[in-house]
Amino acid sequence: MTKPCENVALYFYGELDEPAAAQFKRHLAGCARCQKELLFLQHTQQALVPPAAPQAVVEKVLAPAKKTLPGWRRVWRAALAGVLVLGLGIYYFAAGPHPTLADDGAELVAYISAEADADYQQFVSDFEVFEQQF
Ligand SMILES: [Zn+2]
Structure with a gap:
């Protein structure tokens, strides 16, 4: 006990x-x-137990958080943010770091030319063999 x-x-x-x-x-x-x-x-x-803050101090600290914008200002702010985001999106797709068509085209033409040249050489070679046999 x-x-x-x-x-x-x-x-x-x-x-x-x-x-x-x-x-x-x-x-x-x-x-x-x-x-x-x-x-x-x-x-x-x-x-x-921490002492409670005086009521005046509590109100002063919380006052900025209680302030709210008038309705029309909130709507305009949201609309402005939307327009800004949309504008940035359009700008990115219009002028972003994309390869230009001219670069792609030149690359494609070079590739096709090289392939076509090799095909042509093969064709000429085959044709010579054909000519020799007949
Ligand atoms: Zn005792």
Whole structure:
């Protein structure tokens, strides 16, 4: 069985059941050590609770957050943001870093020419063989 003085913290935090709390209360009335420790626990808890900010300070801090723009200004702001995003999108697709058609065309022509040349050489070679045989 625990000594009554060991229950002071449990009593302070309300962790004792009803009979144990009543028993400790009777002990507390005659125990200077437990009275002193209970007072210490109460003072410690009060010191740990931050003091509430004065109402004026709270209102001053929250005031900017409570300000809202008039309805038409909010709509215009959203519309302006939309137009800006749309404009940037159009600009990107119109003038973005795309390869130009001229570059693609030149590359394609060079590729076809090289292939056609090789095909032509093959054709000439085959034709010479054909001519020699007939
Ligand atoms: Zn005690």
